[in-house]
Amino acid sequence: MFRAVESARAERDRLFDDPYAECFLDGKLKVGARLSGNRAGQRLVCSYIDRNWPGSRPSAVIRTKLIDDSVSAALEGGAGQVAILGAGYDTRGLRLPAAMSVPVFELDQPPTQERKKSRLVERDGVLPENVTYVPFDLLEEGVGMPLERAGFGTGRRSVFIWEGVLSYLTPEAVDSTLEWISGTGATGSRLVFTYVDVALLRESGDGQPPWSAQVARVGEPFRYGLDPATIETFLGDRGLRLIWDESTAEALSRETRIRGGGNAPSFYRVAEAEVGL
Ligand SMILES: C[S@@+](CC[C@H](N)C(=O)[O-])C[C@H]1O[C@@H](n2cnc3c(N)ncnc32)[C@H](O)[C@@H]1O
Incomplete structure (x- = not known):
């Protein structure tokens, strides 16, 4: 929306x-x-x-823009494939010029993926040729096997998008995904992801901002977060080098074209990391 x-x-x-x-x-x-x-x-x-829903629209808009720019820059810089983990209704493989000419692997749970595919077929008559739809459950089987089965080239420089997903996962699932990404051997591969500041999860009841109370009410509470103060070490321990990390509120403070940004939460963050040597 x-x-x-x-x-x-x-x-x-x-x-x-x-x-x-x-x-x-x-x-x-x-x-x-x-x-x-x-x-x-x-x-x-x-x-x-x-x-x-104070702050959630500008926050979602700026996160889309930040990730669009990162993905385009990584592809222009030589990455040759994209994996979108928990793709939902992400259409970057169809709309970003740099992504339209490379293989894009969209991973998601089957019901969401089937609905997405049927809406795209209703709209255009066909599915995009560069996109491979990979049904999976990250908590059940991780990302490696489903991606490799679908033809994802391990060892090839890639861009991984993990937007709006971490907060629903377990620490084990996050660790094993990061370790698989850093272990694919593709030095220079990029991961761009969003997360919530773990401080938010320590708040309860009245301390919670409206947004997290709202997602909890619809049965999708934020369960997992990271600490911005230690994220560099956290990623480093898993073979990734932090490139940048900022809250959507910080990013919005530079963007005059979006109204309502003053209410954007500082707990919602976007970061980019690189697979090191
Ligand atoms: C909030 S949506 C974000 C979708 C998209 N990345 C975006 O930012 O617009 C969360 C997505 O994660 C997927 N997801 C959540 N838990 C998952 C799991 N255990 N395995 C696979 N996908 C999962 C959902 O199906 C959904 O598409």
């Missing part, structure tokens, strides 16, 4: 264009996304969202 609303803004104002985002929406969300195609509708829809 947030990506569809942002994509409906005028070309000079929006941070990215995801022309596929709307096709995954139904009902009120679809109506809202369509309404946001003109200035008055955009203001109305954004103020409704921002009043009810």
